Amino acid sequence: KFRTRAPHRQIHFHHLSPLCTMRRNRKKSKSVGKPNSSASYMSPTKASSGKTPNVKSGKPKRLYLIRHGESLGQTAKHNGLDRKTDPSLLDAGLSHNGIAQAKRLALDDRLQSDVELVVSSPLTRALHTAVLGFGMSRCEIVVQYDLRELGSRIPENTPRNIQHVLKDVKEATELDGIAIDYTTFMPDTWPVDRYDGKATKTNSILRVMKYLYEEREEETIAVVCHYNVIREIICDEGKSLRPVNADPIVCTLYHNGEVRLGNKQTTG
Numbered sequence: 001k002f003r004t005r006a007p008h009r010q011i012h013f014h015h016l017s018p019l020c021t022m023r024r025n026r027k028k029s030k031s032v033g034k035p036n037s038s039a040s041y042m043s044p045t046k047a048s049s050g051k052t053p054n055v056k057s058g059k060p061k062r063l064y065l066i067r068h069g070e071s072l073g074q075t076a077k078h079n080g081l082d083r084k085t086d087p088s089l090l091d092a093g094l095s096h097n098g099i100a101q102a103k104r105l106a107l108d109d110r111l112q113s114d115v116e117l118v119v120s121s122p123l124t125r126a127l128h129t130a131v132l133g134f135g136m137s138r139c140e141i142v143v144q145y146d147l148r149e150l151g152s153r154i155p156e157n158t159p160r161n162i163q164h165v166l167k168d169v170k171e172a173t174e175l176d177g178i179a180i181d182y183t184t185f186m187p188d189t190w191p192v193d194r195y196d197g198k199a200t201k202t203n204s205i206l207r208v209m210k211y212l213y214e215e216r217e218e219e220t221i222a223v224v225c226h227y228n229v230i231r232e233i234i235c236d237e238g239k240s241l242r243p244v245n246a247d248p249i250v251c252t253l254y255h256n257g258e259v260r261l262g263n264k265q266t267t268g
Contacts, residue, residue: 061213062263063251064115064222065230066105066133067243069098071125073156074245084154092156093124093168101246105133111248112137116218119208121147121225122162122182122190128169129246130224135175139222143182145190146204149226159191205232209257222248237261 072092076083083089094102105111112134118141120130130141149157162182212221223233231238234251235258243249250263 058255059219060255061218061253062114062220063212063253063259064111064220064248065233065243065251065259066129066222066224066248067227067230067245068121068123068125068129068224069094069101069132069246071095071098071156073125073154074098083156084152087155089155090158091124091160091165093172094128098125098129098245099132099172102129102132105129105246105248106136108248111222114220115139115222117142117212117216117221119144119147119212119221119223121145121149121229122159122165123148123157123226124160124165124168125156126224126226127165127180128172130222131169131173131175131178131180133224133246134222135173135178138177138179141178141180142184143180144185144208145187146185146201146208147223147225147229148193150201150228150232159193161191162186202232205229206257209233209253209259213253213255213257221253233259235260 072079072095073083073089075095075097076086076089076092081089115134115137116139118130118134118139120127120141120143122143122145126147127141127143134141143162145159148159151157166180166182212223225233227243230243230249231241234241234249237260241249241261249261251259251261252263253259
């Protein structure tokens with residue numbers, strides 16, 4: 001079953017495989033003396049640990065920006081569908097190829113051992129990718145609604161009720177015991193989109209990046225989102241970037257929310 005967060009409720013993982021247990025222990029050993037950020041409910045304005053560990057040190061964090069696996073929207077023309085109007089593509093999920101791409105993320109040992117937190121767009125193709133790619137790692141998955149795709153309001157970019165998305169993702173996977181926090185950052189009007197322009201959306205994405213730096217103690221984070229969102233996240237360099245489906249882009253997150261290509265994490 002998918003497990004979701006409720007206020008003041010602790011969520012525990014059960015039936016971990018030996019490999020998952022080893023990964024979990026390695027992550028714990030990296031943060032001796034730090035609270036377990038996945039152990040309690042998070043409020044929108046306060047990190048679950050109650051700390052802002054990197055603000056004073058200025059130490060950058062590592063981000064893996066991941067575009068979702070190939071979607072049914074991307075294969076619409078091949079399947080004889082009009083991508084701009086076909087109602088069957090409403091918040092479209094992954095194609096068969098997209099599912100395979102997402103599953104390959106779970107086979108990347110470095111990615112699986114490094115990532116401590118997964119943040120996902122609420123759209124089906126992104127959340128499905130996050131679950132397939134990181135469900136077995138037992139990382140917490142946090143849904144950030146400001147990471148939904150930018151640009152045209154074609155059917156695949158039209159958000160749905162998050163409960164419907166979770167139901168579809170659950171039925172499409174065979175994974176169990178996954179903790180998904182989909183309530184903390186959910187707008188009151190969701191799935192109605194109140195954004196009125198790119199400037200507002202850009203500022204919202206920047207707030208997400210600042211949240212990841214200032215209010216999360218995890219130092220290596222995977223962000224599963226979309227083509228245009230990734231280009232917007234990465235300062236300047238992102239404008240010429242062409243994100244590929246399910247191909248992690250290693251970046252550095254700085255204290256001001258700025259994200260640059262490459263890993264410039266420092267030690268100590």
